[in-house]
Amino acid sequence: MIIRIEPDSDIPIYEQISNQIVEGIARGLIQPGDSLPSVRAFAADLGINMHTVNKSYHLLEKKGIITIVPKSGAIISSPLDFNEISFGRLKAVYKPLIAESLVVGMSKEQIHELISSIIQDIKKRN
Amino acid sequence: MIIRIEPDSDIPIYEQISNQIVEGIARGLIQPGDSLPSVRAFAADLGINMHTVNKSYHLLEKKGIITIVPKSGAIISSPLDFNEISFGRLKAVYKPLIAESLVVGMSKEQIHELISSIIQDIKKRN
DNA sequence: AATCTGTTCTACTTTATCTAGAACAATAGT
DNA sequence: ACTATTGTTCTAGATAAAGTAGAACAGATT
Known part of the structure; x- marks a missing residue:
């Protein structure tokens, strides 16, 4: 799954990341139960800061899309029957x-x- | 037409204003050809700064929803057959x-x- | 044991948002 | 013609958001 960052966009980087992850899930490229890359690895891959990726993950968690297991990783949640x-x-x-x-x-x-x-x-x- | 501002919202004030104006047009409370209040009068009415209202109007103009006539006023545009x-x-x-x-x-x-x-x-x- | 994980902390830069006041030139109302 | 009002433009300041940077911690993984 490829994430593209546009630094000059009016959309914050952390939102660009979470938007594209959501789209990836909607497309079936990533599935519930799958784990996302570590914040450090992902940040290094994208050429951005660790804390920016971390913010993306917490936004996704707030929306109920992923579950962050401290000291372990971020896992994509199963869609509730209706949220x-x-x-x-x-x-x-x-x-x-x-x-x-x-x-x-x-x-x-x-x-x-x-x-x-x-x-x-x-x-x-x- | 009543505009309500929530100062503690995560949505910027100038967006709250333009959103509610758009909704007002969609509802038919305001119609194409009608003019919006002057930035000064509107700002005084809402208890906010002139420049914030000005920013709202320019956002609406950028979206093609109103036309700002310099030294005159802001007028609601007619919906194009298709934009x-x-x-x-x-x-x-x-x-x-x-x-x-x-x-x-x-x-x-x-x-x-x-x-x-x-x-x-x-x-x-x- | 060593590495990797998310978390937390401080620190700094840049940009966005909002307020404030002043001045200008064109328009509108009287 | 005069006056008030209009949007525009400028400087200025305060506060918050966004992003980067580095360090340290404690639990989990290998």
Whole structure:
């Protein structure tokens, strides 16, 4: 699984990392039970600082996507049958995005089409 | 139209403002052609600094949602028949969100249901 | 025993966010 | 014409976030 960092992006590095790990899980490149590289090894690989990777992992843990076992490693969690906490948090993030989509001129159907194409995009390309 | 600022939010004030304006447009509380309050009046009303409101307006202009007429005011743009630039930008923002939704255990159908409920939520409550 | 693990601590630089005040030139209202 | 208001631009300062850097610790792995 290849992670690409864009240093000049407006998205913080630690978010870029966690986003791409999430995408990797969604694509099936990494599976629940798999362990992520150590923060030191990963940082050396990416050419960035250890603490930045550490921050990524803790963000993923906060979102319930991985479990960090102290002095051992980070393991990808199994998706809960349904995570109510994540549901509420995600809804709050979707809202402004959807409002903007509507304002910019997208119809309800066009939004659904965009969502579908992104899902297909994620599930297809391996 | 009432704007609520949460100073302790992790979302910057200028983003909170532009988000709520976008939502207001999506709800029909404000319409294309309407003008926004002056940065000074709005800032005084919200109890924040002029420059923070100014930043919000420029963010909205960058997104193509309003037009700022120098020395005059900020006017809400008409939605273009279809804005290709916004389309690409929005897709990039949707992607990590959808990936996270999938990883957390949501099905394709559940994501669409969530989107639908948010759209209904926006279009209904006036 | 030696290495590797995540954790924790201090320290520093750079950038982002927010506030503050002043000045300018163009617009709008009277 | 006069006046107030407009967005713009500038300097300035405070606080927080982001990223890097190095060191040390204690538990886990080999």
